[in-house]
Amino acid sequence: xxxxxxxxxxxxxxxxGRDLLFPSTKIRISIGMTTNSIAAGARSVYDAFLEEKKxxxxxxxxxxxxxxxxxxxxxxxxVVIPNKPRLAFAKVTVEKVPVLxxxxxxxxxxxxxxxxxxxxxxxxxxxxxxxxxxxxLPRVFSKISLREEIPFYKNQLKVVTRNCGVIDPENMxxxxxxxxxxxxxxxxxxxxxxxxxxEIIDSGLRGRGGGGFPTGIKWRSCREAExxxxxxxxxxxxxxxxxxxxxxxMEGDPxxxxxxxxxxxxxxxxxxxxxxxxNEYPLAVENLNRAVMQARKAGLLGKNIFGQKFSFDIKIxxxxxxxxxxxxxxxxxxxxxRAGEPRAKYTHTVEHGLWDMPTNLNNVETWNNVPxxxxxxxxWFSQIGTKTSSGxxxxxxxxxTNNIGLAEVPMGMTIRDIVYGIGGGIYNDREFKAVQxxxxxxxxxxxxxxxxxxxxxxxxxxxxxxxSGGMIVMDDTTCMVDIAKYFLDFLAKESxxxxxxxxxxxxxxxxxxxxxxxxxxxxxxxELLKEMSDAIIDGSLxxxxxxxxxxxxxxxxxxxxxxxxxxxxxxxxxxxxxxxIKFRILDEQCNGCGKCRKVxxxxxxxxxxxxxxxxxxxxxxxxxxxxxxxxxxxIIIE
Amino acid sequence: xxxxxxxxDKVKEIVKKYKGDKSALVAILQDxxxxxxxxxxxxLLTIHEQMDIPMARVYEVATFYxxxxxxxxxxFIIEVCTGTTCHVQGGMNLLDTFERSLRINCGxxxxxxxxxxDRVGCLGCCSIAPVVRVNDTIHPQMTQDEIPRVLRTYMAKxxxx
Ligand SMILES: Cc1cc2nc3c(=O)[nH]c(=O)nc-3n(C[C@H](O)[C@H](O)[C@H](O)COP(=O)(O)O)c2cc1C
Ligand code: FES
Numbered sequence: 107x108x109x110x111x112x113x114x115x116x117x118x119x120x121x122x123g124r125d126l127l128f129p130s131t132k133i134r135i136s137i138g139m140t141t142n143s144i145a146a147g148a149r150s151v152y153d154a155f156l157e158e159k160k161x162x163x164x165x166x167x168x169x170x171x172x173x174x175x176x177x178x179x180x181x182x183x184x185v186v187i188p189n190k191p192r193l194a195f196a197k198v199t200v201e202k203v204p205v206l207x208x209x210x211x212x213x214x215x216x217x218x219x220x221x222x223x224x225x226x227x228x229x230x231x232x233x234x235x236x237x238x239x240x241x242x243l244p245r246v247f248s249k250i251s252l253r254e255e256i257p258f259y260k261n262q263l264k265v266v267t268r269n270c271g272v273i274d275p276e277n278m279x280x281x282x283x284x285x286x287x288x289x290x291x292x293x294x295x296x297x298x299x300x301x302x303x304x305e306i307i308d309s310g311l312r313g314r315g316g317g318g319f320p321t322g323i324k325w326r327s328c329r330e331a332e333x334x335x336x337x338x339x340x341x342x343x344x345x346x347x348x349x350x351x352x353x354x355x356m357e358g359d360p361x362x363x364x365x366x367x368x369x370x371x372x373x374x375x376x377x378x379x380x381x382x383x384x385n386e387y388p389l390a391v392e393n394l395n396r397a398v399m400q401a402r403k404a405g406l407l408g409k410n411i412f413g414q415k416f417s418f419d420i421k422i423x424x425x426x427x428x429x430x431x432x433x434x435x436x437x438x439x440x441x442x443x444r445a446g447e448p449r450a451k452y453t454h455t456v457e458h459g460l461w462d463m464p465t466n467l468n469n470v471e472t473w474n475n476v477p478x479x480x481x482x483x484x485x486w487f488s489q490i491g492t493k494t495s496s497g498x499x500x501x502x503x504x505x506x507t508n509n510i511g512l513a514e515v516p517m518g519m520t521i522r523d524i525v526y527g528i529g530g531g532i533y534n535d536r537e538f539k540a541v542q543x544x545x546x547x548x549x550x551x552x553x554x555x556x557x558x559x560x561x562x563x564x565x566x567x568x569x570x571x572x573x574s575g576g577m578i579v580m581d582d583t584t585c586m587v588d589i590a591k592y593f594l595d596f597l598a599k600e601s602x603x604x605x606x607x608x609x610x611x612x613x614x615x616x617x618x619x620x621x622x623x624x625x626x627x628x629x630x631x632x633e634l635l636k637e638m639s640d641a642i643i644d645g646s647l648x649x650x651x652x653x654x655x656x657x658x659x660x661x662x663x664x665x666x667x668x669x670x671x672x673x674x675x676x677x678x679x680x681x682x683x684x685x686x687i688k689f690r691i692l693d694e695q696c697n698g699c700g701k702c703r704k705v706x707x708x709x710x711x712x713x714x715x716x717x718x719x720x721x722x723x724x725x726x727x728x729x730x731x732x733x734x735x736x737x738x739x740x741i742i743i744e
Numbered sequence: 745x746x747x748x749x750x751x752x753d754k755v756k757e758i759v760k761k762y763k764g765d766k767s768a769l770v771a772i773l774q775d776x777x778x779x780x781x782x783x784x785x786x787x788l789l790t791i792h793e794q795m796d797i798p799m800a801r802v803y804e805v806a807t808f809y810x811x812x813x814x815x816x817x818x819x820f821i822i823e824v825c826t827g828t829t830c831h832v833q834g835g836m837n838l839l840d841t842f843e844r845s846l847r848i849n850c851g852x853x854x855x856x857x858x859x860x861x862d863r864v865g866c867l868g869c870c871s872i873a874p875v876v877r878v879n880d881t882i883h884p885q886m887t888q889d890e891i892p893r894v895l896r897t898y899m900a901k902x903x904x905x
Contacts, residue, residue, distance in 0.1 A: 142869040145882035177871030347827030350868030385811050386867055388880075426770055426809035429865065443769035444801075445808035504829045504870035511871055542828060578828045578870075592831050596865070602808075705889050707844055730837050731888040 110404040111413050113291060116282060119404075123283025126167070127186075127273065128236065133166035133210065134186040138271050140173040140357050141389055142350075147199065148181035154203040155183075164207065172358015174271030176258050177511035179221065184271070185210055189240035191247050196221035215246050222253040230268045231285025231481050258509045258528055263490065265498045266474045267351075267514045270358035275393050278400045281361040287406060289477035293369045294412045302373035302480065303329055309484035310496035311476075315341055315432075315469025316547065316573050317649075318495070318562035324466060328456040329374045331464035336376040338367055339441070339460070339467040342383040342390065343425050343432035346545025347596065349576035351500040351512050352470035356383065356390035359474070360397035364420060366473035368411065369480055371418045374466050379420040382437055385427045394422050429546075429600035433648050434467045436602070447602045448648035469574070471500060491517030495561035499572070505541075505579035506533050515560075522556040525579055536581040540664070544573030546593045546600075547653035549660025550586060569660040571653070585682035586665040587672050591619040593657035601650060608651030611642040615658060624685040627673030632662065681743035684728040688744050693718040695740035702732035702741065754779060755790040766797060769805055773812055781821075782813040818853045818860035820898045823877045827866025830874040838874055839863055841888045845895060858902060859895075 110116055126134070137143075137152050155168055174182050179196035186192045187210060195206060195218060206218050226237045253259050273280035281287070293302055307322030328336065340363055344352040356363065367379045383391050398420050401407040409417040423441055430436045431446040438460050440446040459465020475497060479487045488496045495517040503513050507529030515524065521541060525531070532538050540550040543560075549570035551558065558564055562572050580589070594616040603609045615638050618631055639655030646652050662669065671677050678686040691702070691711075696718040702711040703719060710726040713719030721732070721741075733741045758775045762768035769791075776787050783806050792799045806812050824830075824839040839850060842861045846854050853860040869875045872884035878898060886894075 141867070141882070142871055145869050145875065145884045146872055180871070344868075345865065347831075347866035348829045348870055350866065350870065353868045386864065424771065424774060425811075426774060427811035428809050440770060441767065443767035443805070445804050447808075502870060504873070505832055545828075576828070578832065580832055584832050589828075589832075592828070596826075707841070729840060729888065730834065731841070734834070734887055735889050 108404075110282075110287070110406060111411075113295075116287060116291060119279045119282045121283075123273075123277070123279035123281070126169075126277065126280055127283055128238065129167065129186060130188050133188070134169060135166055136169040136171045136184045136186075136271075136274070138173045138180060138182050138184075139170035140180075140354060141387070142177055143173060143180040143182070146177075146180040150200050151181045151183065151198050151203065154200040155207070158203055158207055162207075164211070169274045170276070171273060172270040172275050173354050173512065175262075175267060175354075175512040175514070176509065178509055182221070182271070185220075186238065187213070190238065190244065191223040191225045191250075192227075192238050193220040193223050193250070194253070213244070213246055215250070220250050222256050222259075223247055223250045224253050227272075229285060230265055231288065231478060233482070257530055258511070258513070261519065261523060261527055262514050263498050263516050264514050265478060265490070266355065266362075266471055266500055267359075267512065268478075269362065270354055273359070275358055275360055276396060278361060278397070278404065281359070285481060286361055286477070287365055289479075289481035290365050290368055290406070291412055293480050294372060294414050294416065297480075299329065299373045299375065302369065305484045306373070306476070306479060307484075309479045309487040310494075311472065311479060311487070312495060312562055313469055314471035314475070314499065314572075314574070316346075316544070316571065318572055321468060321472055324456060324468070325370065325374055327454070328376075328464050328466040331457045333457075333464040335378070335461075335463050336371075336374055337460045337463060337465040338371045338374060338376045338379045339437070339465060340367055340379070340381040340473050341432065341434070341437060341467055341469045342381055342387070342394075343437060344384050344387075344470070344574060345429040345432040346574045346576050348504055348542070348578045349502050349545060349574040351502055351575055353384075353387050353390050354512055355470050355474055355500075356381075356387065357393050360390075360394045361401065362477060363394070363470055363473045364397055364401055364407070366476035367420060368406065368418055369476050370466065370468070370473065372411075372416050374464075376466065377418055379418065380441055380460075381420060381422045382431075382441060383422060383424055385425045391422060391424060398422065428602075429596075430602045430648070430650055433650060435648070437467070438465065445602075447604050448650070450647050471575075492559065492561050494563050499560065499575055501560075501575045501577045503529050503577050503579065505577075506536065506581040506584075507531065507579045508533055517561050518559045520557045520559050521551065521577075524560070524577065525556070529579065532579070532581050536583070538579070539582050539584055540580045540586065542570075542578040542580065542589065542657075543576060544571035544656070545576055546597050547571060547649060547656055548573050548576075549656050550580070550589065550664065551660075552664040554664075569656070569663050571656070583680055583682070585623075585678050585680035586661045586668050587619065587623055587678075588680075588682045590658045590661045591616060591623055594619060594654070597650065597654045601654075605646045605648075605651055607642045607645030608654060611638055611645075612651075612654050614638060615642075615655070619658070622669065622672045623678070623683040625672075625676045627669075627676075629673070631673060632666065632669055635662065687728060688723060689721050689726060689728065689730075689733060690742055690744055691719050691721055692740050692742060695738050697738060697740075699738070701735045701737070705731045705735045707731065751780075751784065751786055752790050755787045756794060759791060759794045764795060766795060769795070769797060769802070770809070773806055773809075777812055781817045782815060785814075816853065816857065819858050819902070820878050821860045821862065823862045823864040825865075825867050825869070825873070825875045825877070826863040827870065827873075829866065829870035833873040835874040837888055838876060838886055838891070841891050842876075845891060858899070
């Protein structure tokens with residue numbers, strides 16, 4: 107890669123990238139290669155394509171991209187045939203590869219119908235539309251749905267995730283071809299640092315890492331703070347269980363984070379940046395490292411970027427498996443090589459952060475929004491979303507919905523539109539019960555609030571929070587008391603132990619919940635839980651403790667009867683709490699296949715072949731194995 | 745002793761890579777853990793001497809982070825995801841079954857040093873929950889039913905390689 111220090115050089119790189127993204131002679135086949143698609147088999151599919159290419163001596167380009175978002179139909183294979191619509195095939199297996207290739211080569215698409223087609227690609231960066239199709243649309247394609255017609259994609263607006271699943275994250279030119287580094291060029295050559303800060307303030311961008319603090323205001327404070335050296339940090343610790351959009355961005359579009367950080371550093375006056383990546387994300391580390399190297403080689407990191415009197419570089423640090431290190435001061439402690447304990451908030455990190463120097467820390471998705479705000483302007487950005495929450499948000503829609511994956515929507519969309527529209531409703535037509543948002547600091551939102559628009563303030567008012575954007579959908583087989591217990595268990599493990607109310611209080615609350623779940627709940631437990639919550643909220647330094655009781659308080663707010671049924675009725679209506687349930691086999695449904703007998707670890711399930719089986723309640727340990735394995739719905743929970 | 749010498753050398757080499765930068769302690773411990781799959785006491789002592797960091801600090805950091813282990817770990821580290829999505833899809837039951845099948849508790853290693861069982865927060869694979877990671881391989885949509893087969897596959901690998 108040659109140096110990119112002028113607009114001209116940028117245009118040249120973009121041209122190269124465009125030729126790869128919109129090939130004029132060769133077919134381009136790309137496979138979403140993320141941690142989760144690899145687990146779903148993407149790597150073997152990729153290898154199968156290479157194998158077939160070699161054996162049949164075919165000519166096409168193979169590319170690995172980031173994730174397309176629709177994770178429950180991975181592996182997804184994307185095919186660009188020159189001058190024809192882009193096609194996507196879903197749930198591709200190794201066996202399907204030869205057929206698929208033959209079809210594509212002959213333009214006969216009858217055997218493996220593509221999942222959808224894309225006729226044109228809007229370049230969100232410039233607002234221009236680029237056509238894949240040259241001339242008239244051939245008849246074979248017309249029966250394939252357009253991507254815009256697929257419910258999962260229909261109401262999404264891909265701003266932050268615009269490149270994920272489209273570009274090869276290993277190829278910087280493809281990133282540039284999609285408008286990448288043009289925002290940086292504009293910022294460095296046409297704007298003063300103060301103007302950039304003002305632009306971010308005007309855009310209304312709020313931090314995507316949880317709290318929703320206005321990003322521009324934070325930048326301004328850091329810019330104004332006294333200090334010889336200033337730092338910018340990208341928080342890629344992504345600890346909220348059930349949220350993985352940051353991983354997807356780091357894996358699928360690393361340059362966008364880097365570009366955002368360079369712009370931020372210029373605006374703030376920082377000379378060094380850090381990206382702190384969670385320990386569990388090796389692929390993200392790999393892709394970020396490569397991207398940093400490429401940017402350095404191109405002169406986009408280092409000295410005198412775009413010929414300006416501005417130098418900046420980025421280092422990547424790996425977390426070591428502590429949830430609390432997602433908290434800004436704990437993260438800084440970890441970067442300094444210490445145990446990740448948060449410190450009191452009266453010293454602000456924007457003034458006294460890393461090595462006591464002014465430090466600006468933002469979340470991955472926040473940084474990712476920056477280049478596009480600069481390129482398209484704050485006015486364009488602030489039109490998206492709502493008045494108080496502008497822009498889009500990437501949610502990980504997971505749990506009991508039919509469609510699972512990452513969905514990016516304008517802020518203000520209702521939970522109903524997300525769960526039923528994009529998510530396609532609840533799996534097996536079961537009853538929606540709640541959606542958990544905001545991770546361990548958040549809460550559960552009940553059915554009665556399905557029409558709540560998602561935004562920072564709306565979710566907080568409902569007793570939950572935005573958090574990093576996890577949306578775990580639960581149905582009537584999820585016990586809300588168990589969920590509250592689950593989060594306290596998580597937090598008890600992750601509390602760093604510095605503040606006594608957090609350390610001891612969470613454990614005590616957990617043991618009360620354990621009692622309730624195992625039939626030992628007592629009158630007055632609910633009141634006690636509420637009282638302890640207040641004490642923990644008041645007596646903790648950081649937000650881990652400060653918001654730890656949220657999962658309990660929100661489930662109490664909306665599902666108090668379920669607690670009462672556990673305490674007074676000694677029953678778990680969802681059939682989850684082991685000590686409160688029994689498994690029984692229905693004689694009339696059981697055909698004696700013996701699966702339950704084979705899987706039972708304690709020999710509680712017995713019976714002769716082709717005869718109805720029985721479960722010995724004295725031996726049963728409620729492990730659920732028989733219940734999961736029975737295909738005749740013969741086992742019930744009571 | 746010979747092994748100790750080579751360990752010392754290895755650790756010195758790692759420390760050198762970071763040019764004595766004290767803030768690199770976490771990264772250095774990660775490299776040592778990658779090398780030995782745990783943090784041997786000798787290694788911690790070497791770090792303390794080489795970097796001039798008080799042993800108490802080294803120990804504090806080594807025990808604070810979940811990624812570090814002060815005891816030897818199994819050749820196959822089974823990590824059951826207990827993130828929220830995996831939890832609502834039955835991840836806890838998987839953990840119970842692994843513990844029961846291997847007769848160890850979460851966080852422990854089998855006597856033959858083959859398996860360790862642990863829990864881990866969300867692996868970002870919620871779309872294929874519940875998941876279990878064994879070393880670097882993620883097993884999608886695990887069921888209790890499949891566990892014996894998975895364990896057998898890894899036991900067979902013991903003789904391979
Ligand atoms: C216990 C705890 C864990 C957190 N984990 C994360 C995290 O994983 N990722 C993140 O971006 N922010 C996390 N935060 C929020 C950060 O402290 C910080 O507010 C945020 O990264 C700032 O970036 P933003 O303004 O761009 O949102 C966490 C906060 C707390 C209290
Ligand atoms: S909760 Fe297990 S992968 Fe996300």
